[in-house]
Amino acid sequence: MKIAIVGTGYVGLVTGAGLAALGHHVTCIDKDATRVAKIAAGLAPFFEPGLDEIVADGAAKGTLASSTDVAGPVTAADVVLIAVGTPDHEGRIDLSQIESAASEIGAALRDKAAYTVVAVKSTVIPGTTDGVVLHALERASGKKAGPDFGLCMNPEFLREGSAVEDFTKPDRIVIGAIDPRAAEVFGRIYAKFDCPKPVISLRNAEFCKYASNALLATLISFSNEMAALCEATPGADVEVALDCVHLDRRLSPVIDGQRVKPGILSYIRPSSGYGGSCFPKDVAALRAFARDRGVDAELLNAVSAVNDRRTAAVLDLAEARIGAFKGKRVGVLGLTFKSGTDDLRHSPAVTLTEQIIDRGGHVTVYDPIATEIARNAFGDKVRYAAGALDAVNGADVTVIGTAWPEWSALNWAAVKSAMRGNFVFDARNSLRALSLDPGLVRIQIGAGA
Incomplete structure (x- = not known):
């Protein structure tokens, strides 16, 4: 045709x-x-x-x-x-x-x-x-x-x-x-x-x-609200709790003796919020559609509100553990709203970076795909690195903004040597299964002190 x-x-x-x-x-x-x-x-x-x-x-x-x-x-x-x-x-x-x-x-x-x-x-x-x-x-x-x-x-x-x-x-x-x-x-x-x-x-x-999009956004905000509760509870870890939730046979059925883990489980994980070209605008459009028809979309309003405050909440969590960002040198790894794309639209990593700058941090950024594109977002407010080790060179804090698989393959001993400090703030919990250099202190989201 x-x-x-x-x-x-x-x-x-x-x-x-x-x-x-x-x-x-x-x-x-x-x-x-x-x-x-x-x-x-x-x-x-x-x-x-x-x-x-x-x-x-x-x-x-x-x-x-x-x-x-x-x-x-x-x-x-x-x-x-x-x-x-x-x-x-x-x-x-x-x-x-x-x-x-x-x-x-x-x-x-x-x-x-x-x-x-x-x-x-x-x-x-x-x-x-x-x-x-x-x-x-x-x-x-x-x-x-x-x-x-x-x-x-x-x-x-x-x-x-x-x-x-x-x-x-x-x-x-x-x-x-x-x-x-x-x-x-x-x-x-x-x-x-x-x-x-x-x-x-x-x-x-x-x-x-x-x-479809509203459901997925709801799962993300639900997970982040659970994460916020765990962050306020000493000894609690939302990743451990959600691992157990995932074992519910209605979410991960056992077929022929093998547990099947559907892709939707990836939305029931903590993060620094949803972003991209679809979820933020589609939830907003559906909320406006509801208002125009006299429907009080309380759930959608809450989904949006949880997402809007999530970035500030995770940065507050980081500052509670490492001290204020003001005056600190910060290397941000990952800027896109998710891995596998060069899209920065409504990216939580971009918002995270902007708020670190607002809090007085001196930021260097690197993304495997979108570093050059990021110049349109940040201008001269950040330094643009040629690679991950360049981004963290002399940094007091390394921030994982996007869960690119490249970070798991990094030489973390070299990262420790390049940094001035030793904090790694994993705003995506993407390094959870990784053993970092023993000289590094990983701070995850969704866990109480």
Whole structure:
């Protein structure tokens, strides 16, 4: 099939390159000419494991193209996906890019005789696809949704850092459709996948994405509230407590004598909070959606409140053990919101670093992927290191901001030798299973003194 995708961010490009790998002919559309040129050259414009390879392969085979033009690719397409950003604006979802994309697509459909399915891939609040998107498409095209063109909502479940794997091995493909014809045509693009493919209403498709992200954010905030309680209780360790919780057969069933540890258990662990491009804005959008409908979303409000105060709480914990950050030299290892990505959006590690600076710390930062990108976040407020040992050289405190696996492979004796002090504040508890140099003092989160 011929597919046009408007938007080449994490969702749009991973989806486009993935569909091209399945044999479809895909054109990724973006207003950023530099980004479009990179894709045309077979280069991914951002870091995502495995993405470089499938972009290069698609470009070489001619199944993946890119363009700044909307009209041409949409006119030629059987299916058009909208994968533009839906950022947070003062606690509410900003649908301006969605409406603009729908209007441009609609204009391209005006003189097109062939039936085309337009699907929203972006995360949007319930009522957007059959509201803002439908109206913009109909207004610009002069056609009617249903008889003249199809309309679908196809939420994405791609995790940054493993998005390519998530695309190639989906656990479900949700298709929200205006009618059976649209669902059938749209479903053909995923024909090669053998997984549950529920066909539901447009609004239920929109809701399921928010419900999924809200649940995961809730698990993180729950774990961090348990961590805060343990931090206030001498002798308590939330990691030990949660290890026992994980043994509940409803969370980790025993099958054929072997215990299965589902991935969702990774969300029931302490941290310095959730971040990234999805959870913060999606929880905020759902809270605003609830307020607009007169629903008191007490749980979601609490999830957000716990997350908002978590960074300051873990820094207070650190200062209680090592003294004030003021005047101390601090080496921060890891800046991205999670390992496996170069995304700094709403990263707890960035917030952690900013608050250490505010508390008077002198900070040097290093991230395996995002050190250069971090210059946009910090400017000249920090020193940028060329490597981990450079970051901790002369430091009084080493702070683990992101749980990159590289830290487990560090020569911790060399770290001790490079540091002026001996404190390692593990804000992600990522070194829990590691034996550090005996001269280092590891401070973990979630444990009482």
